[in-house]
Amino acid sequence: MSQIMHKKVARRSKIFTTDHRSIGINYLLLSLVAVAIGTILSLFMRIHIIAPGWKIPFWGVVPPEGYLALVTMHGTLMVFFVLTTAPVSGFGSLILPTQIGARRMAFPLLNALSFWLTTLSLAVLLAAFFVIGGAPISGWTNYPPLSAIAAAGPGQAAGMDLWLVSIGVFCLASILGAVNQLTTIIAKRCQGMMLMRMPLTVWSWLVTAILILFAFSILLAAVVLLFSDRHLATSFFIPSGEVINGLAIDPHANGSPMLWLHLFWFFGHPEVYIAILPAMGLTSSLLANFTRKPVFGYRFMVTTTLLIGFFGLLVWGHHMFVSGMNPYAGTAFALTTMAIAIPSSGKVLGWLAMLWRGRDSRVHPLPTPMLFTLGFLSFFIAGGLTGPILAQPVLDAYLHNTYFVVAHFHLIMAMAGVFSLFAAVYYWFPLLTGRLMNERLGKWHFWLSLIGAYGTFFPMHFAGLAGLPRHYAQLTGSTSTLASFLPLQTGITHTAFLLAGAQLLFLINLFWSAHRGQSAGNNPWLATTLEWAAPAEGCIVRRGPYEYGFHRNLPDFIPQCAEDPEQE
Amino acid sequence: MPATFSRTPTDIERKDTGIGGKPPVDRRPTGGGGGDDNWDNHPSGRRGPRELLTRYRLGLSCALAGDLIFFIALVSAFFVHQTAGHFDLRENYVSDWHPLTIPPILWINTAVLLLSSLTIEIARRHLFHEVDVMEEWLGLGRPAVRRAAPWLIATVALGSLFLAGQWIAWSQLASEGLTFTTTQNSHFFYLITATHGIHLVLGILALGIALCALFLLRRVQMRQIVVDVAAWYWHAMGIFWIFLFVLLTCFQ
Amino acid sequence: MTDHIWWMPPNGALHGAAIDHLMWWNLTALTTLFLLAHIFLIAALFRTRKSGNDLSQLRWKFLPLAGLTLLYAWMAISAQKLWATIRFQGAAPNALQVEITGEQFQWYFRYPGADATFGLTRPELINAPAGNPLGVDRTDEHSADDIISSILILPAGHEVDLGIRSIDVIHGFFIPGMRVKQNAVPGMEMHIHFTPDTPGDYPILCSQVCGSGHARMQTHLQVVSENEYEIWLKKHAPEHLGATK
């Protein structure tokens, strides 16, 4: 079956299409473009930190505001166009319908529309580099009044407008996509696919879609309000008595920058869980597959996914402990944040328990997708454990906006998220091309990335502990302490190049394997879920998604839709 | 597939955790396809005729949920703003929130919108009237369409009337010197009515499309869906307006 | 201070010791967990499967989870206690008042002077080139003796109440050596208080991105003895007291 499927995809992977697989692939290609640009920007940033005088070829020396523009665009690209677009929209279109036995999404045309809106949004965002003043410089969180007043800095005029338009369009696209996925999951499951038989990936997409409805609607409203502050002379976010560059800003009155912070983080925190939930579902599935064991506590995994989604909506204030929020509110948010660490830890424990004696000598011991899943686990633990530290207001009052936070979110979001994307690509590649990706290149890619990632982001904890703030274009200034970070930062830059360079192996592997890769057969990973085995018509699901390890001999699994053995 | 297999002790354990414990063939109706359709009643697992309708309704309600949250964000900004103030020169806390008296024409507009909800509901009901639908389905004529169309047209008219009324309200306010930028409160008024107005413009477009679809679409079911979805959207906008109206009149 | 780039800079504030202590315990606990988890992960990979002997029993999940929950609860409680003592109450009435204003890309520190009252400020009067970056209204009786400085001088052992403001965009007032951080939000005045106790020189940084000069927005805190502080105040008191009235 998958043979037929990939042939169809290969032929019909057109650009204008309503076929969910082609749209999924298009989404992934879009993310690939975004991640390539985002990575190049991050390398420019890394160079600038240690050598502010360096000239980018064809561009020139980057001024401090140029550095901030790089950071802003890097964060925006990576968060929105990579870690939201690829796992949620990309794999959500590519895999989700087949995993529930649906032949198409609930609204195929709407799916295509979402994709085109996302593309438009990316184009608008990138255009910000080329307008007068350049890209915005206020970070991906864009706190007003810096983001509300064009005079507040270079890039805050046309560049900021483009950012707002781009994100507004992105919100719309995501909301439409979420509506589509929700409806698909609720209404298009095939016969027998009860809720408690859905693969955990599908559960993740379900919760993600609900979170998107909440989070992106709020962000859309916030963006509209900010836009009207900029162009319609309202003052939602601009306080009275505002003076920029010696010029009084009139007639604004009584706005509150804190309102933006609340709206933004009400979006922003669920957003980071939107980015990681699909990865969690995938991890459960892949661990079950590669250890040939049922998911340890399916119900428990579902519950924790729901709990994380629910608590995710209640913790936004932990980004605002020292931003002027009432200290009592800080206490409340600290408690909800600690609470969300519990289901996350539960998941980690579940995964670790699955690993115990999980290596199965009958199958390839550690194929590349499994390696990347383990990498995800490692980064999730490494980055997750600093979460409870940041969740304590007293400690966060020291660590807030230092490199410690940068280390936290690059480990748990960037690296864990990207590693699970890699796992997904290596795992599902045969579905698309009928070929396996090259194992040897895959292993090199994994180990170099792992070393590069820890080498890049682990030392940032120390810079943060020593008090180095984020968004610092250079390490000079009237206080002498910053220059002493130079050796540390130089080391980080070097490993960052190793990390980014390792991705070339991935690209090579991708293109090489698509043409020359080893042929995969129908179900190379001996997986149970429907995307590997869905019969074309009238599929009936008869059991849960993780029926592995029945047998001492291979095949030791029962696909979800297989006839019941006893009835044969 | 092996005909027999031995479950290791751990697999028995697994029953507790909820998977694999279920009888392998479970004929219980599943959530799939929504509704209470028992698939066994449909040849080769086909879904019931209402499946498509349910799906569109589901999609619409998800979208409306998101939209509701969008409005909630605006409204929370309203309340934040209302309580905000600043310290003046003498360190007195002053608020610049000047309550705004709503132009009375809004009451009429509200009534018009409610009326339009009624007309669209009548149109919708007509399309689901069993006898007429049967007749259409058998190709004996289009009584349902004939009956529903005037009500749809009436809804479009009432909707446009509402928008015109909102425009009048704006110009009345503007002639009192309260334009978008005058006070914080006035820009809320304009922003809220304008975003709601944009939703209504979309609604009127949808109604127009539904009207065309009534005559152009050949399948009864599709005609029903188009009108049904437009109608529920319209109702939702009516309800949103009631909330916003209460906010604008009572919470100044 | 090259030797401190791996760790928090030396602490110079009264409340800082408790924070450092808490931080140390947290980092130790979590590093241990990190190592344990990874040892487990790697060990697990080296053991091949023997059937019937895995960790599928519930207690293997819930016991550690209960342990972790206790750990998180301890963290939450201990941190809350400290947070409450540091932030929930205002400063003592006799605390030294200093008003801090952030503006792109400078910190200004205003001391109330002999009358212990700050004068009025008006946004219209802000004019940095003319020497009035804060818009102090010199016609106000309280402003005459206000001292405006671009570095912060504080006497050791005396509680200080900082009122933090901004006139343009959000800045972050950060003194790593004092374990103090508070954003400066335009339109609001934020108060934090602490007691510096070790004399010395501490960098003050801006921790919230505020525009192209964000990284340059640095200055110093000098903690000096009570005596030196008095001398400094005298030296910097406006000489033309009363002249502008």
Ligand code: HEA
């Ligand atoms: C997903 C998120 C993500 C990712 C992957 C990265 C990747 C990297 N980031 Fe990123 N970073 C952010 C999100 C991310 N970052 C955010 C949100 C900020 C804050 C912005 C702000 O403050 O406004 C930030 C800020 C930030 C800073 C702080 C700047 C400052 O405050 O002064 C630095 C500094 O070193 C940095 C460096 C890097 C480096 C060297 C990488 C390298 O690891 C890059 C190497 C790239 C890869 C390893 C990815 C390769 C992936 C693929 C090829 C996947 C392809 C697969 C498919 C599409 C299917 N980043």
Ligand code: HEA
């Ligand atoms: C995918 C993204 C993601 C995820 C999952 C998380 C997860 C968590 N985050 Fe993170 N966070 C971000 C992305 C993410 N974060 C980003 C992008 C920012 C910065 C935004 C910006 O300012 O630009 C941020 C910032 C951030 C802050 C604000 C810091 C600051 O600005 O001052 C805080 C504070 O509470 C926080 C807390 C947490 C917590 C408690 C978790 C918890 O959910 C973590 C739970 C996980 C664990 C607790 C690990 C469990 C492992 C074990 C228990 C091991 C078991 C051990 C053995 C068996 C021995 N995060």
Ligand code: CUA
């Ligand atoms: Cu001021 Cu950054």
Ligand SMILES: [Cu+2]
């Ligand atoms: Cu968060």
